[in-house]
Amino acid sequence: MEVFFEQPIFGVTLTILAYYLSGLLKRRFDYILFNRILVSVVIIIIVLLVLNIDFKQYNIGGKYISFFLGPSVVALGVFLYEKLQELKQDLKPFIISVILGGLTGMLSVLGILYLWNSPEILAKSLIAKSVTTPIAIEITKITEGLPEITAGIVIITGILGNAIGAPFLRKLGITSPLAIGTALGTSAHGIGTARAFEISTSSGVYSGLAMCFNGLVTALLAPYILQWLLT
Amino acid sequence: MIKSLLLIFLFLLIGESLQYFFQLPIAGNIIGMGLIFLALYLKIIQLKDVKPASDFLIKYLVVFFIPYGVGLMVYADVLSQHWIPISVAVIFSTLLCLYLTGLLFQTFHK
Structure with a gap:
């Protein structure tokens, strides 16, 4: 029985089944905080714990699924090109705010962890927390953190931004849908972008662009920031 | 395709x-x-x-990225050991990043 679960088809099917079930559940319980990835992950973890299967055994099949993260990141470059035309004259404020916002996000995470005397491995795993998951995982591999922790925290960051981002910004006087979109994409990646699309299409497009662009900025800067701060 | x-x-x-x-x-x-x-x-x-x-x-x-999310179960102990600084860092830095990005965009976008 042990060996049976080590066939790749087990992990592959379980992953797709869990995602399918999360879609059925979402139709019945549609809350803001209902997140299909989170629900899928919880379903799989419960199945593995009940059947007493190691993550390693599951991941023999899981790897076939996560392989597609690589080509998906390349596909984000296509998305960036396609939507960039919609920015036009807003390019300059867009670039300035995403770079400075993204940089502040990285430095503030590191600052708090440093003040708390947390182990270095946490700083290395959390520096990319605002970036879309596939890019964040790659950044963490380069910074030698734990990609699994990154993936979990990135999803939680996204849900946080999705749930409270827009009302938080409005309360502080940021009301322009384009500004809210840019902020959501920079700080809460794709999950924040889903919220921006509910505000307006252009808010969503700006959010998606901010997500891609901040992914690039973080990928370029994170290894150097860590090297500079940790030595 | x-x-x-x-x-x-x-x-x-x-x-x-x-x-x-x-x-x-x-x-x-x-x-x-x-x-x-x-x-x-x-x-x-x-x-x-x-x-x-x-x-x-x-x-x-x-x-x-679901399989990576599932991988979190391997590191449950790391998370439960450091959940306070992780939560503070994630919440504070996400709000700061949101506010600064939104503020800069709204200020420069005229």
């Missing part, structure tokens, strides 16, 4: 090779993302040649 998939894989392969041979401190797929953007921008390839596979991959992006 197959042509667009081939192009995406090709750019990924080029990115991974550059990373490998020059030992670059940036992941191969991110290099591939930058290169495919440039190739489209410089009209070396056309959007319609890559769009079918690219749209498919983006549509199911969330499925592909």
Whole structure:
């Protein structure tokens, strides 16, 4: 029985089944905080714990699924090109705010962890927390953190931004849908972008662009920031 | 579809090779993302040649990182040991990043 679960088809099917079930559940319980990835992950973890299967055994099949993260990141470059035309004259404020916002996000995470005397491995795993998951995982591999922790925290960051981002910004006087979109994409990646699309299409497009662009900025800067701060 | 998939894989392969041979401190797929953007921008390839596979991959992006999310179960002890600084860092820095990005954009966007 042990060996049976080590066939790749087990992990592959379980992953797709869990995602399918999360879609059925979402139709019945549609809350803001209902997140299909989170629900899928919880379903799989419960199945593995009940059947007493190691993550390693599951991941023999899981790897076939996560392989597609690589080509998906390349596909984000296509998305960036396609939507960039919609920015036009807003390019300059867009670039300035995403770079400075993204940089502040990285430095503030590191600052708090440093003040708390947390182990270095946490700083290395959390520096990319605002970036879309596939890019964040790659950044963490380069910074030698734990990609699994990154993936979990990135999803939680996204849900946080999705749930409270827009009302938080409005309360502080940021009301322009384009500004809210840019902020959501920079700080809460794709999950924040889903919220921006509910505000307006252009808010969503700006959010998606901010997500891609901040992914690039973080990928370029994170290894150097860590090297500079940790030595 | 197959042509667009081939192009995406090709750019990924080029990115991974550059990373490998020059030992670059940036992941191969991110290099591939930058290169495919440039190739489209410089009209070396056309959007319609890559769009079918690219749209498919983006549509199911969330499925592909589920296994990493499940991997969190291996590190449950690390998380439960450090959950306070992690929560404070994540909440504070997400709000700060949101506010600053939004404020800068709204200020410069006239």
